[in-house]
Amino acid sequence: MKFIRQPLPISSKYDSAIFEAVAFQIVLAILGLLVMDPIGVPEVFGIALIAFWGGAIVLIWRHSQSPTAVDLELIRFGYLLVIVIAAFLTHWIWHLRGLQ
Numbered sequence: 001m002k003f004i005r006q007p008l009p010i011s012s013k014y015d016s017a018i019f020e021a022v023a024f025q026i027v028l029a030i031l032g033l034l035v036m037d038p039i040g041v042p043e044v045f046g047i048a049l050i051a052f053w054g055g056a057i058v059l060i061w062r063h064s065q066s067p068t069a070v071d072l073e074l075i076r077f078g079y080l081l082v083i084v085i086a087a088f089l090t091h092w093i094w095h096l097r098g099l100q
Helices: 014-034 041-062 069-097
Strands: none
Touching: 014 041, 014 069, 041 069
16 A cells, blocks of 8 residues: 655745744754853753744644734744743743752
């Protein structure tokens, strides 16, 4: 039995937003890896990356054929918001655990 590979059933409007998000994250990852400090910037960026793409997948899954302008902007630049939230939560959790 042959399996025919189908393209993902998402709108082509997501293409440029996803490409820009990946390019933006690569640039920020390089800058984040260059920072050497006790706060743990690479860890925060990694946590934010996983959280962002988890949210982006849910967003694309929920609005696969008709993305709104807000959906596309969240995919493009939502990583910055997730970095801020992840930095705050990571610092707070480390403080509660007595690690910082």
